[in-house]
Amino acid sequence: MAEKLSIPLPAYNRLSMYLTCLKRRPATAAANISATAIAEELGINDVVVRKDLASISSGGKPKIGYIIEDLIRDIEHALGHDTAAEAVLVGAGNLGKALLAYSNFEKYGLNVVAAFDSNPNLIGKEIQGTKIVDPARIQDLCERMHIKIGIITVPFDSAQTVCDALVAGGIRAIWNFAPIHLKVPENVVIKNENMAASLAFLTKQLEESIAKDNSN
Amino acid sequence: MAEKLSIPLPAYNRLSMYLTCLKRRPATAAANISATAIAEELGINDVVVRKDLASISSGGKPKIGYIIEDLIRDIEHALGHDTAAEAVLVGAGNLGKALLAYSNFEKYGLNVVAAFDSNPNLIGKEIQGTKIVDPARIQDLCERMHIKIGIITVPFDSAQTVCDALVAGGIRAIWNFAPIHLKVPENVVIKNENMAASLAFLTKQLEESIAKDNSN
DNA sequence: TTTATATCGATATAAAAATACCGATATCGA
DNA sequence: TCGATATCGGTATTTTTATATCGATATAAA
Numbered sequence: 247m248a249e250k251l252s253i254p255l256p257a258y259n260r261l262s263m264y265l266t267c268l269k270r271r272p273a274t275a276a277a278n279i280s281a282t283a284i285a286e287e288l289g290i291n292d293v294v295v296r297k298d299l300a301s302i303s304s305g306g307k308p309k310i311g312y313i314i315e316d317l318i319r320d321i322e323h324a325l326g327h328d329t330a331a332e333a334v335l336v337g338a339g340n341l342g343k344a345l346l347a348y349s350n351f352e353k354y355g356l357n358v359v360a361a362f363d364s365n366p367n368l369i370g371k372e373i374q375g376t377k378i379v380d381p382a383r384i385q386d387l388c389e390r391m392h393i394k395i396g397i398i399t400v401p402f403d404s405a406q407t408v409c410d411a412l413v414a415g416g417i418r419a420i421w422n423f424a425p426i427h428l429k430v431p432e433n434v435v436i437k438n439e440n441m442a443a444s445l446a447f448l449t450k451q452l453e454e455s456i457a458k459d460n461s462n
Numbered sequence: 463m464a465e466k467l468s469i470p471l472p473a474y475n476r477l478s479m480y481l482t483c484l485k486r487r488p489a490t491a492a493a494n495i496s497a498t499a500i501a502e503e504l505g506i507n508d509v510v511v512r513k514d515l516a517s518i519s520s521g522g523k524p525k526i527g528y529i530i531e532d533l534i535r536d537i538e539h540a541l542g543h544d545t546a547a548e549a550v551l552v553g554a555g556n557l558g559k560a561l562l563a564y565s566n567f568e569k570y571g572l573n574v575v576a577a578f579d580s581n582p583n584l585i586g587k588e589i590q591g592t593k594i595v596d597p598a599r600i601q602d603l604c605e606r607m608h609i610k611i612g613i614i615t616v617p618f619d620s621a622q623t624v625c626d627a628l629v630a631g632g633i634r635a636i637w638n639f640a641p642i643h644l645k646v647p648e649n650v651v652i653k654n655e656n657m658a659a660s661l662a663f664l665t666k667q668l669e670e671s672i673a674k675d676n677s678n
Numbered sequence: 679t680t681t682a683t684a685t686c687g688a689t690a691t692a693a694a695a696a697t698a699c700c701g702a703t704a705t706c707g708a
Numbered sequence: 709t710c711g712a713t714a715t716c717g718g719t720a721t722t723t724t725t726a727t728a729t730c731g732a733t734a735t736a737a738a
Contacts, residue, residue: 248722253671254481255660258662259656259659262656266618266641266643270487270642280715280716281716282714287643288643290705291696292715293699294696294697296716297696297717303673304729306706306715307703307704307714307715307716308702308705308714308715308716308717309713309716310705310715310716311714311715311716312716324662325658326662326665331668339560340559340560340563341560341563343556344557344559345657347555348657354658355662356665362532388719394672395664402482414674415636417668419668419671421660421661425478425482425485426482427482427483427503427504433671435667435668437601437660437664437667438475438632440479441561443541444471444637444655445571445572445653446541446542447573450469451651452611452635452651453542453651454468455650458649470725473725496685496686497685497686498684507727513687513725516686516687521687522685522687523685523686523733523735524683524684524732524733524734525683525684526735527684578685
């Protein structure tokens with residue numbers, strides 16, 4: 247009976263921030279760091295940092311803080327960077343290519359073993375070392391290779407079809423970049439990447455920020 | 463004294479989902495829709511939908527629901543799709559190109575007036591109708607054109623430099639795709655797009671989902 | 679005209695997240 | 709050796725967000 251820890255998304259965002267901070271620390275710096283120092287660098291509350299770290303690390307020590315090397319390892323483990331999950335990507339357009347190129351997924355524990363695209367000029371070629379395959383083979387290939395993760399970067403009008411093929415092939419997790427709500431069985435998890443919403447949020451914050459200027 | 467309404471990010475995500483749902487409804491469908499129906503289609507709670515819509519729309523009617531046409535207009539307004547904010551993009555690599563191509567930002571109320579890239583082969587050319595300019599001109603161009611939004615799609619090691627140039631040019635909002643925590647003055651708002659965290663979240667949910675299988 | 683029902687919107691409760699507070703402890707300096 | 713201090717980690721409080729409940733109302737049917 248596995249406990250349901252279920253760290254919330256904002257916490258993953260923060261953990262990821264801690265990690266980039268820690269990793270880019272100069273080698274000459276101290277071997278340990280306090281939650282307070284991390285919080286200050288990122289401009290967030292120190293209790294949040296301590297709580298996040300408590301949930302995933304082996305703990306820090308009073309007056310010392312956390313050992314950076316251990317902390318990096320613990321965060322990487324929490325983020326799954328030390329496990330190699332296999333995935334396929336569907337849609338090798340601009341966004342698909344960008345993702346294939348993006349920081350080499352392997353660093354984040356993801357191994358994209360194949361990419362599908364219906365463009366006949368692409369099929370058979372390689373992009374960033376990933377072979378482009380005919381989408382007709384989605385189900386078959388996913389089944390044979392026991393792939394569990396699918397990345398959807400096709401236009402919205404083919405996204406549901408692609409999604410269905412992935413699910414038929416046994417995919418259990420979908421990272422969806424198409425601006426559409428995909429319908430999947432209950433046992434398939436989805437993470438939607440909603441650029442329009444992010445943009446709207448930013449624009450709104452900008453408006454508020456400028457309104458604040460004017461009220462002062 | 464403007465009130466601080468400050469709709470949270472998840473609400474923007476939902477509003478965006480409502481919008482795509484409503485817009486792709488067949489023209490033959492009814493002219494009105496209930497919050498319950500929207501909720502069911504998206505697999506979320508109906509009270510959440512009603513609350514979201516109450517905060518941005520002119521309201522629905524018992525037994526009828528909301529008039530779809532009006533609702534679309536209200537949501538678009540809330541998301542800022544009916545205002546044309548001008549922005550610049552820095553980094554016309556794969557991701558930058560993908561964003562320039564992505565669903566034509568104009569639909570979302572964003573007008574990318576220039577893109578910067580240090581690659582001499584790109585400078586002076588156009589991508590998706592957007593001119594590529596030397597990054598040395600970031601500050602000058604942003605100032606002259608009174609641009610308020612900057613999109614950063616450069617590698618992490620040049621992100622802070624680019625960010626500083628944008629801020630120097632008067633940028634007040636930054637949409638950051640580089641995996642780094644940018645330091646900005648207090649009056650500049652930032653929206654980080656953290657792919658690594660999204661991926662980690664999805665992977666973790668997948669693990670939980672599979673663990674659930676095995677416990678049954 | 680009257681009754682039944684779908685649906686809204688307001689209020690109330692519950693859950694989750696962020697923040698504050700405080701005692702415990704490991705190191706450093708006296 | 710002993711006290712001062714930084715910092716952790718647990719508990720408590722507040723805030724935010726999500727969910728449930730319920731009366732009010734507009735339409736449709738009887």
